[in-house]
């Protein structure tokens with residue numbers, strides 16, 4: 001939703017103001033007379049870049065009452081071998097996934113444009129120091145995994161990093177200062193997601209400064225259009241990449257470009273795939289993957305009534321157990337199709353937020369209660385457009401522990417604990433001895449990203465592991 005509507009003449013200032021007036025948004029120019037030349041140019045450029053009719057349509061559509069989900073059933077899920085899945089099928093999927101990686105057909109993409117409001121961290125979330133012993137950033141932990149995949153499969157894994165205007169400069173600067181964490185420059189591709197204006201409860205766009213309309217990043221679903229608009233999809237085509245692994249920056253446990261997942265996706269000839277974990281209890285606020293009208297979709301927590309949330313099968317398991325953890329695999333051709341028809345396929349969702357703005361006299365107002373609707377797209381809304389979807393179960397302890405809050409559940413403390421516990425489990429599974437009692441353990445993910453890697457070190461005691469396994473604080477890079 002970036003560029004001005006092509007059919008509307010907004011080239012001159014008069015035409016632009018007339019365009020805004022005719023849509024009831026002329027107030028965005030109300031401080032025009034006070035602005036200096038640079039301020040006027042900033043506001044004019046921003047206003048001309050906004051596709052106003054599309055923005056207003058999106059606000060109107062998101063405000064309209066929506067029927068709750070109905071007529072759906074649990075989605076078919078490829079269960080883990082521990083839950084009845086066929087181990088041989090998992091082994092075949094892993095082989096297939098490894099072949100895709102070795103053929104250079106896969107890229108990874110992280111969505112890192114969010115504002116980390118709940119965490120309250122002053123900087124892009126990916127720069128947050130999370131390594132339990134080293135304080136390595138979320139980005140560095142992920143870069144290690146990407147390096148490891150390149151080494152293991154003999155082909156570099158290009159990494160597409162989505163930022164937003166709020167996180168872009170700081171993210172690029174962080175990568176540059178850290179020499180891209182050892183990854184070749186050409187294999188780390190930054191692209192910026194679009195923004196969308198919020199509106200007050202009367203549907204009026206808001207000013208954050210006399211010369212600036214307030215816009216927020218357009219949600220993690222903005223990744224699909226940003227991949228198209230930025231040319232990243234063309235870049236993938238040039239590299240022969242047809243399979244895209246996507247994940248969120250705040251999950252340090254992500255199993256990066258998991259060969260098993262890639263293999264299941266490929267074998268199903270899926271347009272888009274989903275990983276799900278067992279919900280811990282009916283009240284856990286995650287969306288569940290379901291099937292409605294023959295299509296797979298995510299049903300948000302608020303859409304699922306209390307009866308469905310609590311429903312159990314005869315064995316006592318939740319019927320809607322498959323919580324979506326926002327780790328997907330896409331066919332790049334499908335991303336192109338959805339992004340090209342985004343207004344129809346990727347609806348905006350509104351949430352009410354307190355948004356700082358200006359009063360009639362131009363003085364800053366910081367509301368303590370919501371005063372506006374913010375619009376966002378969600379990546380899982382692409383699912384119903386997919387002809388074929390593969391849903392794969394993941395083990396929560398091994399793959400999902402997001403950093404959302406400053407403390408309590410889903411915080412740096414819980415993520416570090418889970419990261420350390422998983423490293424310990426890999427080391428124990430490999431029969432390596434000498435892990436100290438309750439102390440934190442951290443591995444270098446470029447060397448160890450699973451029990452097989454730990455075994456492949458060929459060591460018997462942790463003291464022989466060098467920097468691959470740390471059990472005491474230290475910063476290593």
Ligand code: UTP
Pocket residue numbers: 111112113114115116117118119125162164193217218219220222247248249250376404
């Ligand atoms: P969240 O919805 O948890 O948002 O994003 P957040 O910014 O991390 O945290 P809060 O809600 O402000 O506290 C989940 C993932 O989607 C990305 C985030 O960077 C994170 O990886 N995201 C979110 C974007 O890339 N762009 C967005 O517009 C929103």
